[in-house]
Amino acid sequence: MTVTPKPTGGVGMDPVANALSIILMIAIIGAAWILFGWNTLVFKALVAVILGGALVGFGVHFVPVGGAPAAMGQAPGIATGVAMLAAGAGLAGLFGGAFAVPLGLLTSVVAGGIGGALMMAITCLFVTLIYTYGMGIPSASGKVKVDPITGDTQAEYKSQGTEGHGLPFSSFAGGVIGGFLGGFGGTLIYYALLQVYEAKLPTLLSASASAVAPVAVSLAGIFAIGMFLVNAVLAAYNITGTTEGFHDPKFARFPRAIFASLAASAVCGIVAILVAAL
Amino acid sequence: MVENIVIGIGLTAFAGALASVAGAAEDVESDIGSQGDPNSQVQLAPQMGYIHRIFNKAVSGEPPAYGLWVALGAGLAAAFLQVNINPILALALGCAIATLVQGIYATTAYLGRIASLAKFGQPVYIDILKSMTTVTMAHAFIAIFTAVTMCYLMNAALGHPFPLALLGLVWGIALGAAGSATGNPFYGKERQYQNQKFGAGVPVAASGNIVRYAEAGERNSLDNGWFTAKLGGPASGVCFGLIVFLELWRTVLFESFWAGWGAIFVGLILILIFTFIDRYAEVWARETFGPYAKPEGAAK
Numbered sequence: 189m190t191v192t193p194k195p196t197g198g199v200g201m202d203p204v205a206n207a208l209s210i211i212l213m214i215a216i217i218g219a220a221w222i223l224f225g226w227n228t229l230v231f232k233a234l235v236a237v238i239l240g241g242a243l244v245g246f247g248v249h250f251v252p253v254g255g256a257p258a259a260m261g262q263a264p265g266i267a268t269g270v271a272m273l274a275a276g277a278g279l280a281g282l283f284g285g286a287f288a289v290p291l292g293l294l295t296s297v298v299a300g301g302i303g304g305a306l307m308m309a310i311t312c313l314f315v316t317l318i319y320t321y322g323m324g325i326p327s328a329s330g331k332v333k334v335d336p337i338t339g340d341t342q343a344e345y346k347s348q349g350t351e352g353h354g355l356p357f358s359s360f361a362g363g364v365i366g367g368f369l370g371g372f373g374g375t376l377i378y379y380a381l382l383q384v385y386e387a388k389l390p391t392l393l394s395a396s397a398s399a400v401a402p403v404a405v406s407l408a409g410i411f412a413i414g415m416f417l418v419n420a421v422l423a424a425y426n427i428t429g430t431t432e433g434f435h436d437p438k439f440a441r442f443p444r445a446i447f448a449s450l451a452a453s454a455v456c457g458i459v460a461i462l463v464a465a466l
Numbered sequence: 467m468v469e470n471i472v473i474g475i476g477l478t479a480f481a482g483a484l485a486s487v488a489g490a491a492e493d494v495e496s497d498i499g500s501q502g503d504p505n506s507q508v509q510l511a512p513q514m515g516y517i518h519r520i521f522n523k524a525v526s527g528e529p530p531a532y533g534l535w536v537a538l539g540a541g542l543a544a545a546f547l548q549v550n551i552n553p554i555l556a557l558a559l560g561c562a563i564a565t566l567v568q569g570i571y572a573t574t575a576y577l578g579r580i581a582s583l584a585k586f587g588q589p590v591y592i593d594i595l596k597s598m599t600t601v602t603m604a605h606a607f608i609a610i611f612t613a614v615t616m617c618y619l620m621n622a623a624l625g626h627p628f629p630l631a632l633l634g635l636v637w638g639i640a641l642g643a644a645g646s647a648t649g650n651p652f653y654g655k656e657r658q659y660q661n662q663k664f665g666a667g668v669p670v671a672a673s674g675n676i677v678r679y680a681e682a683g684e685r686n687s688l689d690n691g692w693f694t695a696k697l698g699g700p701a702s703g704v705c706f707g708l709i710v711f712l713e714l715w716r717t718v719l720f721e722s723f724w725a726g727w728g729a730i731f732v733g734l735i736l737i738l739i740f741t742f743i744d745r746y747a748e749v750w751a752r753e754t755f756g757p758y759a760k761p762e763g764a765a766k
Contacts (some may be wrong), residue, residue, distance in 0.1 A: 221495025259654030261667030267650035349669025
């Protein structure tokens with residue numbers, strides 16, 4: 189059996205695939221422009237949804253995830269899956285962002301971002317506490333010799349036969365940044381879709397604005413969660429397995445995920461918007 | 467006004483307490499079922515020649531599984547509420563049905579995962595199936611019921627715009643994420659590899675050699691649940707409880723300041739506090755446990 193080694197660092201961009209992604213996104217944006225005009229709520233919402241999706245895809249790359257090896261103290265990071273941890277943080281952020289929607293776009297998306305960052309800060313802290321006080325293991329990166337933020341040396345704190353363990357400070361910081369971007373992007377998608385549904389559903393369903401409000405909130409919430417998962421999973425495929433955060437060589441792959449997220453968010457976004465806008 | 471704030475804080479504290487119980491029950495349930503990342507070792511062990519009696523129902527990660535079960539419990543409770551069933555009864559009934567789904571999932575997942583190891587000589591133990599499944603269901607009911615009740619409070623009492631089922635999905639995924647992140651290393655390293663040195667990671671060469679014998683007879687997953695309930699479970703509970711409590715607390719108490727920016731500012735302060743605690747623990751571990759080897763370039 190031939191065993192192909194896993195790519196460990198940045199991998200080359202495929203220009204054809206990236207060009208196709210951009211063409212697909214431009215085609216969808218162009219279609220929305222022709223159908224609805226550029227200075228309309230629907231067009232602006234589509235652009236916001238695409239931007240939110242790209243932010244989610246980018247943010248996932250910051251989240252330090254070690255998967256199964258981390259659960260055995262064999263590799264650094266949080267012992268769970270990339271997409272699911274990012275989703276947990278982003279959706280906790282979306283919860284806070286949805287609370288703040290009546291306060292306006294900027295407040296809502298920043299509140300969503302802070303909600304995601306807070307979830308990740310608490311989770312990362314408990315990972316460190318479990319490793320330190322439950323297992324007696326110090327944090328050590330397997331990818332860099334020196335922590336890029338604190339300057340702490342790493343190699344001598346790796347136990348024998350492992351690639352490192354725990355969460356070095358840069359991974360903690362990466363987790364918080366990833367949670368912020370995920371919460372911010374997810375809430376942006378939710379906010380944009382909610383505006384479209386609140387404007388269009390009363391006509392479509394021949395009902396008052398207050399009567400359709402629960403339907404609008406539910407639809408926007410479901411589509412926001414769905415699009416969050418689409419972008420988180422795309423980013424997880426790009427990362428392939430585990431990452432330590434922004435100081436991991438795999439972080440250099442993020443442009444490829446952003447191209448994919450732009451195209452996927454455009455496709456999902458136009459479908460979510462056309463549910464109510466046509 | 468003051469009365470509203472006091473009720474809001476009370477509800478926030480209650481939701482945080484429910485979340486703490488949910489987090490603890492979720493982690494112990496997943497450890498008994500080996501549903502977190504350490505399942506890879508339970509699956510690997512027979513392939514390395516180590517036949518065991520550990521339960522393994524990991525055909526899905528904890529976050530999507532709990533997203534499903536909590537959303538199902540919440541959705542069914544919402545349906546019962548629509549037909550004017552008493553809220554407490556509606557929540558209990560919805561969660562009981564969701565727990566039955568979890569039981570079916572656990573049974574089929576164990577049979578599927580273990581049967582796939584037949585060529586390595588790993589038997590399917592029917593007594594394990596009968597005794598472990600009911601225990602995971604009991605823990606799952608506690609986790610689902612507390613999580614759904616927490617979502618009900620957020621929706622009905624604190625006025626969150628999301629419907630109950632959607633809140634169940636959001637917080638179910640977050641519950642699984644927090645529980646697996648906090649509890650997995652303790653189950654994976656400290657319990658499955660109890661025969662390895664304390665204070666060091668498991669060497670890659672030892673993979674699959676999980677502890678299979680208990681004080682008397684062969685170890686099973688009830689022993690693992692007993693062990694992880696000592697630290698991994700409570701830590702996961704405190705982690706998820708803090709997430710829910712602080713998220714609600716800063717919103718309920720500070721959102722009225724500076725047009726919503728008060729809650730954001732408090733969130734930022736909390737993140738900074740947790741960052742300092744994390745850094746303190748990291749430095750404490752480095753100084754207390756010391757390096758495993760001399761720094762590169764140091765005199766030998």
